[in-house]
Every structure is written in C-alpha cells, then in structure tokens.
Amino acid sequence: MSLSLLHWHIEPSSICTLKCPRCPRAEVPESLLNKQLTLDFFQNQVGDDVIKEMKRITFCGNDGDPIYCNELIEIIQWIKSINPTINIVIITNGSYKKDEWWERLAHTLNKYDEINWSLDGWNQETNEQYRINSEWGSIISGIKTFKKFNSSTYTVWAMIAFKFNENHIDKIKRIAIEHSFDCFQLTLSTKFGSKYPQAYGDNDALEPSAEMVPEGHRFKRNIEILSNKRRRTEDIKSEYKKKIFELKDKGVIPRLCLIGNKGVFLNSRGEFYPCCWTATRYEHNAKWTEASKKKFNLNERTFDEIINDEFWSNEFLEFDNLECRTKCSSDKLISIDYMTEW
Ligand code: SF4
Ligand code: SF4
Numbered sequence: 001m002s003l004s005l006l007h008w009h010i011e012p013s014s015i016c017t018l019k020c021p022r023c024p025r026a027e028v029p030e031s032l033l034n035k036q037l038t039l040d041f042f043q044n045q046v047g048d049d050v051i052k053e054m055k056r057i058t059f060c061g062n063d064g065d066p067i068y069c070n071e072l073i074e075i076i077q078w079i080k081s082i083n084p085t086i087n088i089v090i091i092t093n094g095s096y097k098k099d100e101w102w103e104r105l106a107h108t109l110n111k112y113d114e115i116n117w118s119l120d121g122w123n124q125e126t127n128e129q130y131r132i133n134s135e136w137g138s139i140i141s142g143i144k145t146f147k148k149f150n151s152s153t154y155t156v157w158a159m160i161a162f163k164f165n166e167n168h169i170d171k172i173k174r175i176a177i178e179h180s181f182d183c184f185q186l187t188l189s190t191k192f193g194s195k196y197p198q199a200y201g202d203n204d205a206l207e208p209s210a211e212m213v214p215e216g217h218r219f220k221r222n223i224e225i226l227s228n229k230r231r232r233t234e235d236i237k238s239e240y241k242k243k244i245f246e247l248k249d250k251g252v253i254p255r256l257c258l259i260g261n262k263g264v265f266l267n268s269r270g271e272f273y274p275c276c277w278t279a280t281r282y283e284h285n286a287k288w289t290e291a292s293k294k295k296f297n298l299n300e301r302t303f304d305e306i307i308n309d310e311f312w313s314n315e316f317l318e319f320d321n322l323e324c325r326t327k328c329s330s331d332k333l334i335s336i337d338y339m340t341e342w
Contacts, residue, residue: 002258003264005050005307006239007056007261008054008057011037011265013035014035016093017095024062032281033269036068039075045270045303046266046303055239058091059091060091060276062265062279063268064268080108090113090114091118091158092118093134106146106147106149106153107149112232113153114153114231114232114233115154115156118160119172122168122172130160154230155183157179161208181226182225182229188222190216193207244259254339255333261340261342262275263276271296272297278323279292287321295311
C-alpha cells in the first residue's frame with residue numbers, strides 16, 4: 001500500500017443549507033444524497049487503531065458542510081479522547097448554527113485545531129453573491145461566541161476571489177482583523193468560464209480579472225498571517241516534505257495522495273477514495289464513484305480489507321484518471337508549495 005494515511009479529509013455531512021453555484025451540490029444535483037456520518041460509524045467502522053495513526057483530519061465536504069452533521073461535536077470529542085494531539089481542521093460556511101452549538105465546539109477544540117470560515121463578502125448582501133442562502137447574522141454571532149470561549153484554536157478567514165469582491169479585499173480583511181482572526185486566506189479559483197467555457201460560458205459573471213485566476217487547473221492561495229499564534233497545520237508539512245524526499249529517492253513521482261497533503265477522502269456515505277478530487281460526482285469520475293459504492297465502502301468492508309485490496313498496488317498506480325493527469329502530473333509536482341499545500 002502506497003497511500004499516505006497521515007491526513008484524512010472527511011466529509012461528515014453532505015447536507016448544506018446554502019446554494020453556492022460552483023458547488024457539486026448545484027452542478028450535479030441529480031445524484032446528490034443528503035447523508036451524514038455518526039459517532040457509531042466512527043467507533044465501529046473507522047475504529048481506534050486507525051484514528052491513532054492519523055496526524056490530521058480535515059472536516060470538509062465535497063457535497064456538504066461539516067457543521068450540519070448532527071454528531072460532529074461528539075465525533076470530535078471521541079477522536080480527541082483517543083488522539084489528543086491530532087490536528088482537526090473544520091472548513092465551514094458558518095451559517096445557521098446557534099450560539100450554544102459554537103460554545104460547545106469552542107470547549108471541544110484546542111490549540112492543535114483550526115477553523116476556516118469561508119466568507120466571500122462583508123455583509124449579508126455581498127456574502128450572498130456567491131454564498132447563496134447564507135445567514136450573515138448567525139455567522140458573525142457564531143464567530144464571536146466561538147472566540148469568547150476559545151482563544152487557542154487557529155482561525156482563518158478564507159475568501160475566494162470573484163468579480164464582486166476583488167476590489168474589496170482590504171475591506172474584508174479589516175473585518176477579519178476586527179474579529180481577531182489569525183490568518184486571512186485569499187483563494188484564486190479556477191472554476192471560471194475562461195478555464196471551463198463549456199461549463200460556465202464565455203461571459204462568466206462571477207469571474208474576476210485575469211490576475212486573480214491561476215494558470216493550470218488547480219487553485220492558488222495567498223496567505224496573510226494576522227497573529228503570532230502557532231498554526232499546527234504548518235507543523236505537519238515537515239512530514240509531507242519527508243515523504244516527498246523518500247519517494248524521490250526511490251524514483252517514485254510524489255503524487256499528492258502518496259505525500260498526504262491532500263488527504264485520503266472519506267465521504268458521508270462511508271466511501272473511501274485516494275483524494276477528494278476523485279470523489280466528486282462529475283461524469284469523468286464515474287469509475288471511481290461506482291467502485292467506491294461497495295468495494296471501498298466502510299459500511300461494506302473493514303478498513304483493513306479496503307486498504308489491502310490489490311487494486312492499490314496495481315491499477316491505482318497507473319494514475320490514468322483525468323484528475324490524476326491534470327492535478328498530479330510530473331510537471332506540476334515540482335514546486336514544494338504545490339506538494340505541501342492542501
Ligand atoms: S457552503 Fe460549501 S457545501 Fe454548502 S453549497 Fe456552498 S460550497 Fe457547497
Ligand atoms: S488526483 Fe490522482 S494522483 Fe492526485 S491525489 Fe488524487 S488520486 Fe492521487
């Protein structure tokens with residue numbers, strides 16, 4: 001088995017109240033199932049031994065937002081009881097949860113953890129330009145409540161550059177500073193008409209100016225540090241670098257799933273994938289998503305059975321999937337930033 005298992009990307013819920021237009025929820029609605037993982041699933045299908053080996057879990061969905069998993073806090077409490085120094089990262093739109101829930105989460109997370117709030121505007125009207133159906137009032141109230149009860153967890157304001165906000169980045173950053181965020185992250189996305197005209201048209205109303213759209217087919221991030229707090233997601237990068245050098249020494253191309261930075265992906269139906277890119281429900285991934293329904297589903301087989309399947313030592317290593325060819329080709333895997341960034 002060659003996959004790196006230090007980092008898991010887990011979708012605890014494929015449920016979301018928002019309607020972001022470039023989300024697979026909106027783009028492939030016909031095969032969307034609203035599901036969520038339970039504490040019982042983690043205790044029995046994942047199990048203590050697997051949790052003990054993890055260094056990081058990123059809770060983020062392909063199809064949904066982690067905060068809409070009913071047992072998210074209980075799941076994290078159980079994980080922390082087994083692996084107290086694990087780095088838990090939650091990526092969320094932040095809407096609609098009550099202050100009491102954020103207070104409980106604040107008491108559950110600690111200095112090893114991180115929350116990324118995905119906020120693209122500076123008030124209800126502007127955030128809703130992309131985060132359709134979001135609720136600014138509950139977002140800000142949740143941020144204030146979390147920060148009142150927890151000052152040790154690393155917090156990131158994560159915005160995507162769009163046409164409607166590209167000239168207001170400083171204004172948004174000032175709000176992040178007012179709310180004592182530790183980091184301001186600007187993501188330059190590729191999901192625009194100039195990259196994918198068949199999907200988004202030649203005149204994409206969301207697309208920002210050309211300098212805000214990266215070359216190639218993977219997003220880019222600009223990070224601005226706003227505090228002196230130690231960011232544990234940075235610590236794990238030394239492990240990724242070690243893996244890169246080990247693989248290169250063996251003459252193996254350091255694809256992201258062999259390094260660990262992308263994380264192996266577990267979705268809300270219990271299906272296991274080498275990364276979240278191969279798990280999106282777009283047509284080009286049909287081979288993966290079909291295989292994972294049964295063959296790589298933790299509700300059908302144990303993790304040992306899945307991970308020891310001969311597929312991972314044979315067919316998988318051909319990396320002939322469209323995602324592998326566009327995101328993990330050898331010409332892309334040159335920059336250390338590319339190979340260690342999530
Ligand atoms: S908040 Fe996330 S999961 Fe929800 S619709 Fe937007 S992109 Fe999709
Ligand atoms: S795109 Fe392919 S090579 Fe890259 S991380 Fe995913 S499975 Fe691995």
